[in-house]
Amino acid sequence: MKWLLPVLACWSVQGYAHQIPQTQSGLNVDFSVVANWRSANVVDEYQFWQVPGTLMGGHAYPARQGVVVEEATLGLAYRFDANTYGVMALASHAGDGEHASVALEHAYVGVMCCQENGPWVAEIGQMSGMFSPRLARHAKDRWFADADLAHDVLFGRHLHDEGVRVWLHETKGWSVGLEGWRGKAFPATDHSNAGAWDVFARYQLQTTLWHALVGGWWYEASAQARADHRYGGGHQHTPIAPPGQTAPLFADVRYTGDTRLAGVYADLRFDALAHGRVGLELEMIDAELDGVVHDGIRQANLQATQQTLTVQPYWQWQAHTLAMRYEHIRTDNQLVGAAAPRLAQESGLANPEQITPRRYGIAWHWQWRDALALRTEWLRDESTERARNRVAVGVTWQYRATPHH
Amino acid sequence: MGNLTGCRWLTVFSLVVCVSWMSGCIEQSDTLIDDQGARLSAFNWNVPDHIPLPHEPADNPMSEEKFELGRHLFYDTRLSVNGRVSCGSCHHQDKAFSDGVARPVGATGERHPRNSQALVNVAWYNNLTWANPALGRIEQQVMLPLFGDAPIEHGINEFNKDTILDSIQRVPRYASLFAAAFPEQAEPLQGDLAWDNIVKSIASFVRGLASFNSPFDRNEHSAAARRGEALFNSERLECFHCHDGYNFSNATIDRGITQLEPLFHNTGLYNVDGLGAYPYPNTGRHEVTEVASHMGQFRAPSLRNVELTAPYNHDGSVATLDDVIANYAAGGRLITQGPHVGDGRMSPLKDGFIVSFDISPDEQADLVAFLQSLTDHEFISNPRFSDPWASEPENTL
Structure with missing residues (x-):
């Protein structure tokens, strides 16, 4: 497993949530807290965050003004023997008021085998999707406090589901795998037998000067009467606003149908500069939706193509990282049916101003101490009808305890 | 060296893909909404854009001419056994087409067991009257007060319907109103066809009683x-x-x-x-x-x-x-x-x-x-819904 260490090192800052615990015996512990102060809300109080032209859901809660404990995570990993391990992770994420919660994100066991042809790894349990490395990142792993806009819209911020994964692990630079999901996580629902599945492949090259990781994936999900559980779904209570303010009732529009996504990504880094290293990360996703948008009594057919782009160049020097990020989502939706105007309005798919949601910003990340990092960022958010600027200042405390031999 | 070459190739490839994708992505976003003609009607419903239009029966599509004929018939007391009751007798415009009494009385003095319902946005109900799950068409419902006998409301029956129709035919205005409402018919005011047209016209008027202009609708409530x-x-x-x-x-x-x-x-x-x-x-x-x-x-x-x-x-x-x-x-x-x-x-x-x-x-x-705040004052005073006979001298009828 010597090859594993440099791989983990590559992801040490911009890491992602999967790990195979190192070969030492004992418990690996990873604890982190991320807190941020933001200068502005994404949307006004008592309003719903809805990126025009999209169907949102999951846990994509809008960032709030002021100080927020963005997330706290506790990860445990244990190697039972040379080929068997278990991983468990709890995480709390800032929600929208009462929606902040603690969730079991990881609870899975893995088995490795066939070292001569791999290794091949099989994992089962509650896991993050591995197909997109950026999707699996937490706030502690990112240069920016906010998750990628594409992941907020297409996956409800992150994807943790019950499932099975079988993959070829970093063999001659290749990782190839198949994941089958129960379908608990947005954009799927677990009401149907269809659930969700994905395949992924990536190739990694590492030289003295260069690091390159490129990959692609395909994800399919089926949903039945999928609600936007951020604000709707199940029994709804009328929001209460103070006198003089309005708290509209959320229209509980559902989606039944298929979601097919294809993505490619690259993470390129050049280490030969005199003053640090430069890198470029990008991910592009094409989403196809084919289904029905409906409430209890109305419905309209939906055919949608949504394309996202996330580009993130960065420059690192010693403990400092300067990163920029540009994101946009192009939507091309067709909603057909007598109730289409109403459902388009209520679901958020209507886009009368033909907005192509964009967001761009710049972040400075300083790894001040081994366990402490500071972050400052400026963001121009044009993902809704009203463009906003916001500044964020944050701190990340991350503690790792790895047992010794 | 081989790895280095590979990395460069990957870099170039990634950048090419990125630029290609970006050039595609910068197209404008759009949501095409096709309501399949749901806002189309030959009738001007006078409702705000956010209010979906109601269904119109295929055998009785709405028209302004039928609505106008229906208005005359709705308020015409000739459509009763003794010339004393019209639809408007129990459905007063100033009371949103209810009548202000607990239970109304029919042409022959029989008291109805139920309260007169307001006729407000009737076209948007999926079933009619207080509790009849089988009654979904206004054309069906109109028959009940006209021809029903339990209780008797208008009291029209097989024995008096020719006489009543004759009284309608004698009103000069009706000839032109029926002709305009049913231009495809040669004799729209004759025989059973006339009764079918009467029912359809009254139904059209009732269907057209739309009320969506209250202070609440205008966001002007206190x-x-x-x-x-x-x-x-x-x-x-x-x-x-x-x-x-x-x-x-x-x-x-x-x-x-x-x-x-x-x-x-x-x-x-x-x-x-x-x-x-x-x-x-x-x-x-x-x-x-x-x-x-x-x-x-x-x-x-x-x-x-x-x-x-x-x-x-x-x-x-x-x-x-x-x-x-x-x-x-x-x-x-x-x-x-x-x-x-x-x-x-x-x-x-x-x-x-x-x-x-x-x-x-x-x-x-x-x-x-x-x-x-749900009271629509324009609805209860709109001349378009009012009694056309009220202001006319008796001899012009």
Whole structure:
């Protein structure tokens, strides 16, 4: 497993949530807290965050003004023997008021085998999707406090589901795998037998000067009467606003149908500069939706193509990282049916101003101490009808305890 | 060296893909909305854009000419056994086409067992009358007061219908009105075809009685009304579960609705036998279906213009809006004297949303203010819906 260490090192800052615990015996512990102060809300109080032209859901809660404990995570990993391990992770994420919660994100066991042809790894349990490395990142792993806009819209911020994964692990630079999901996580629902599945492949090259990781994936999900559980779904209570303010009732529009996504990504880094290293990360996703948008009594057919782009160049020097990020989502939706105007309005798919949601910003990340990092960022958010600027200042405390031999 | 070359190649490849993708992505976003003609109609409904249009029957599409003919017929007392009753006798425009009495009296003096319903946005109801799940077309419903005999309302029957039609044919204005309304017919005012046209025209007028211009609709309701609106939509009072949507009734249907179960509710108004029974013959949906569990179930009426439609409930037995709210606050009505003694609060057939709640006098005043904000004053004074005979000298008719 010597090859594993440099791989983990590559992801040490911009890491992602999967790990195979190192070969030492004992418990690996990873604890982190991320807190941020933001200068502005994404949307006004008592309003719903809805990126025009999209169907949102999951846990994509809008960032709030002021100080927020963005997330706290506790990860445990244990190697039972040379080929068997278990991983468990709890995480709390800032929600929208009462929606902040603690969730079991990881609870899975893995088995490795066939070292001569791999290794091949099989994992089962509650896991993050591995197909997109950026999707699996937490706030502690990112240069920016906010998750990628594409992941907020297409996956409800992150994807943790019950499932099975079988993959070829970093063999001659290749990782190839198949994941089958129960379908608990947005954009799927677990009401149907269809659930969700994905395949992924990536190739990694590492030289003295260069690091390159490129990959692609395909994800399919089926949903039945999928609600936007951020604000709707199940029994709804009328929001209460103070006198003089309005708290509209959320229209509980559902989606039944298929979601097919294809993505490619690259993470390129050049280490030969005199003053640090430069890198470029990008991910592009094409989403196809084919289904029905409906409430209890109305419905309209939906055919949608949504394309996202996330580009993130960065420059690192010693403990400092300067990163920029540009994101946009192009939507091309067709909603057909007598109730289409109403459902388009209520679901958020209507886009009368033909907005192509964009967001761009710049972040400075300083790894001040081994366990402490500071972050400052400026963001121009044009993902809704009203463009906003916001500044964020944050701190990340991350503690790792790895047992010794 | 090989790896280095590979990395460069990957870099170039990635950048090419990125640039290609970006060039595609910067196209403008769009959402194409095709309502498949749901806003098309030959009739000007005069409703705001956000209100979906109602269905129009294929055999009686709306037209301004039929609406106008229907208006004349609606208010014409000739359409009764003794020339004393028109549709407008029990449906007054200034009362949102209700009549202000508990139970109306027909042409022959027979009292109707149920309260005259307001004719407000009737086109948007999925079933008509107080509790008939089988009655979905206004054309069917119009036949009941015209030709029904239990109770007698207009009193038209096989023996007098020719005489009544003759009185209609004698009015000069009707010849042109019928000709305009049914231009495809050679003799629209003759024989059985004339009666079919009369029914269709009255139905067209009733269908065209649209009311969506209240202070609430214009977002001009008072602070008290807004507080009342919040109460109305609260889980404490539960009002909005049955009186929901733009028409404040869960019995609403429009061109955009693809499925709707008929919904009827027992509000605990009576419990004459301790088992939830309502006084005969007003047993609600049960009167039609004879299913025991349907006892006392009535359709939730629209609350638009409800301020004007007292007295309330299916038999007009509740005098004011405050009394209605008091019954709901108690979780049903307790009757301690008279022929219908019983505790509706204890009815086993009561709807699950009829639960008691506490409401202060101030809150009740706010709730009433909200209900009053649903009054459409233009609707009740619009000449388009008014009696065309009212201002005309008798000899010109």
